[in-house]
Amino acid sequence: MAKALTFxxxxxxxxxxxxxxxxxxLILGLLMVYPLLQVIRMSFYEVxxxxxxxxxxxxxxxxxxxxxxxxxxxxxxxxxxxxxxxxLVIGLGLALLLHARINAxxxxxxxxxxxxxxxxxxxxxxxxxxxxxxxxxxxxxxxxSLGILxxxxxxxxxxxxxxxxxxxxxxxVWRAFPFFMVMLLAGLQAIPDELYEAADIDGxxxxxxxxxxxxxxxxxxxxxxxxxxxxWTFRAFDPVYVMTGGGPINSSExxxxxxxxxxxxxxxFGYASAEATVMFLxxxxxxxxxxxxxxxxxx
Amino acid sequence: xxxxxxxxxxxxxxxLVAATIIMLFPVAWMLTVSVRPNVxxxxxxxxxxxxxxxxxxxxxxxxxxxxxxxxxxxxxVALAVTLVSLFxxxxxxxxxxxxxxxxxxxxxxFLITTQMFPLVLLCIPYFQVVVKxxxxxxxxxxxxxxxxxxxxxxxxxxxxxFAQIPKDMEEAAMVDGCSRxxxxxxxxxxxxxxxxxxxxxxxxxxxxxxxxxAVVLIEAWEKRVITMAIYSLMAEFVTDWSMMMAFSVLAxxxxxxxxxxxxxxxxxxxxxxxxxx
Numbered sequence: 001m002a003k004a005l006t007f008x009x010x011x012x013x014x015x016x017x018x019x020x021x022x023x024x025x026l027i028l029g030l031l032m033v034y035p036l037l038q039v040i041r042m043s044f045y046e047v048x049x050x051x052x053x054x055x056x057x058x059x060x061x062x063x064x065x066x067x068x069x070x071x072x073x074x075x076x077x078x079x080x081x082x083x084x085x086x087x088l089v090i091g092l093g094l095a096l097l098l099h100a101r102i103n104a105x106x107x108x109x110x111x112x113x114x115x116x117x118x119x120x121x122x123x124x125x126x127x128x129x130x131x132x133x134x135x136x137x138x139x140x141x142x143x144x145s146l147g148i149l150x151x152x153x154x155x156x157x158x159x160x161x162x163x164x165x166x167x168x169x170x171x172x173v174w175r176a177f178p179f180f181m182v183m184l185l186a187g188l189q190a191i192p193d194e195l196y197e198a199a200d201i202d203g204x205x206x207x208x209x210x211x212x213x214x215x216x217x218x219x220x221x222x223x224x225x226x227x228x229x230x231x232w233t234f235r236a237f238d239p240v241y242v243m244t245g246g247g248p249i250n251s252s253e254x255x256x257x258x259x260x261x262x263x264x265x266x267x268x269f270g271y272a273s274a275e276a277t278v279m280f281l282x283x284x285x286x287x288x289x290x291x292x293x294x295x296x297x298x299x
Numbered sequence: 300x301x302x303x304x305x306x307x308x309x310x311x312x313x314x315l316v317a318a319t320i321i322m323l324f325p326v327a328w329m330l331t332v333s334v335r336p337n338v339x340x341x342x343x344x345x346x347x348x349x350x351x352x353x354x355x356x357x358x359x360x361x362x363x364x365x366x367x368x369x370x371x372x373x374x375x376v377a378l379a380v381t382l383v384s385l386f387x388x389x390x391x392x393x394x395x396x397x398x399x400x401x402x403x404x405x406x407x408x409f410l411i412t413t414q415m416f417p418l419v420l421l422c423i424p425y426f427q428v429v430v431k432x433x434x435x436x437x438x439x440x441x442x443x444x445x446x447x448x449x450x451x452x453x454x455x456x457x458x459x460x461f462a463q464i465p466k467d468m469e470e471a472a473m474v475d476g477c478s479r480x481x482x483x484x485x486x487x488x489x490x491x492x493x494x495x496x497x498x499x500x501x502x503x504x505x506x507x508x509x510x511x512x513a514v515v516l517i518e519a520w521e522k523r524v525i526t527m528a529i530y531s532l533m534a535e536f537v538t539d540w541s542m543m544m545a546f547s548v549l550a551x552x553x554x555x556x557x558x559x560x561x562x563x564x565x566x567x568x569x570x571x572x573x574x575x576x
Contacts, residue, residue: 020394031447035424121508123526141345235417256419276420287415
């Protein structure tokens with residue numbers, strides 16, 4: 001009795017905390033941790049719907065030998081790097097414009113309008129771009145009107161291997177830049193005005209102010225959003241699946257769609273699990289950097 | 300000097316407006332295509348303004364029971380996911396904000412890590428488990444699966460908000476005879492409504508726009524959600540662009556309208572989510 005009491009007293013905080021935490025931990029444990037272990041396990045098997053056969057590292061060996069896997073990995077990196085860099089450039093540009101001394105109402109209104117692309121489902125955004133990029137679509141039409149393109153030699157943006165990945169990247173840049181814009185605007189608003197006022201007294205040029213005050217002030221936010229966006233883009237499935245299905249001839253395939261097709265069309269669950277495990281390891285390495293930063297910030 | 304500053308000022312407005320027009324062009328194009336006859340869509344040079352205004356495409360979508368059903372399904376799934384995530388998320392967030400306990404750091408790291416998971420990785424085991432449990436082709440499976448990836452976000456966002464609210468009021472309420480749960484319901488929750496709205500909206504957005512798991516776990520038309528319906532439309536009627544754009548407008552409108560009214564909370568949610576996480 002007395003012992004039970006001291007136990008309860010000693011671990012009071014723990015007992016109370018886990019009384020509130022257990023539903024969340026149970027759900028995430030069952031639906032995140034268990035499936036993850038399951039995928040890693042399956043990557044050592046040959047899996048069909050009826051049975052599983054142990055094959056050791058065969059799936060991985062096959063994966064590393066397949067040149068398509070390396071091609072897809074490279075394309076995923078291009079897609080990610082292109083998206084993240086342009087998100088940062090466009091997001092920062094618009095954030096700076098919105099942060100300039102303009103009317104607060106105009107600022108909120110413009111910010112609201114500019115967030116709209118980010119509200120659209122990737123499937124919806126993808127479909128709008130499929131429409132715009134069609135051979136007789138508005139993008140070719142615009143290029144023809146401007147005289148850049150001969151109207152008889154239209155570009156099949158999504159249908160040719162040279163431009164398919166570029167087109168998907170363009171759509172993804174457009175859909176997700178508002179996230180950067182909003183985050184960087186919040187970051188800009190957090191930089192104290194006194195720093196700029198002091199620089200004005202010293203007669204600093206705008207470029208120097210940007211370089212020595214604005215950029216250092218945004219460093220934390222930029223690192224956070226770049227890491228997050230890299231992870232999100234690297235694992236993205238919808239844009240490619242909706243716009244090109246990975247084609248033509250795999251020219252726009254990324255890891256997420258390749259895993260999906262290997263698993264659910266070719267029914268190579270074991271091989272797809274090996275691919276997914278490799279993808280997880282790559283993401284985990286990037287996430288580790290982010291998680292360390294985030295936990296330090298939360299304290 | 301003043302004239303120069305004024306000039307710079309006008310230039311900023313001009314660039315901002317120009318940039319907004321360019322960035323919103325795809326949205327505007329979606330709207331104009333949705334209200335014109337389909338034959339007008341593919342043209343070089345393009346007709347910027349519809350020559351003939353018609354709501355026929357909307358009519359086609361709204362008269363089809365099959366499409367309306369996907370809207371009902373999506374509302375149901377997104378609302379259920381939002382409520383469940385907020386409820387369980389608020390409980391967990393409270394524990395993380397108010398108690399100091401063993402394993403707290405590990406729980407936080409775990410929550411942040413789960414947000415980074417490649418979701419396609421989870422597809423294969425989910426598919427197998429859902430089939431085994433007999434939940435294939437049910438909205439229940441979607442709700443359960445969506446909660447797993449909205450929950451960590453909700454917890455982290457609500458945690459950071461709860462942590463800013465002083466404990467004193469809850470403690471005072473408890474001294475006055477409230478139970479802990481009573482104190483939470485009476486003091487903490489009413490004060491944190493901005494965070495609840497922000498997290499709720501973002502959760503709703505994620506659930507409403509989700510596509511991958513819907514493709515993997517749902518087959519029958521009566522159970523499909525809008526993102527799947529849009530994709531099927533594209534596969535089935537490659538040429539009926541007006542109808543596809545009308546469907547897209549209808550599928551995006553609820554989020555855009557909600558956002559117009561709740562922009563403040565949403566923006567706060569976005570920034571809080573990523574700065575704490």
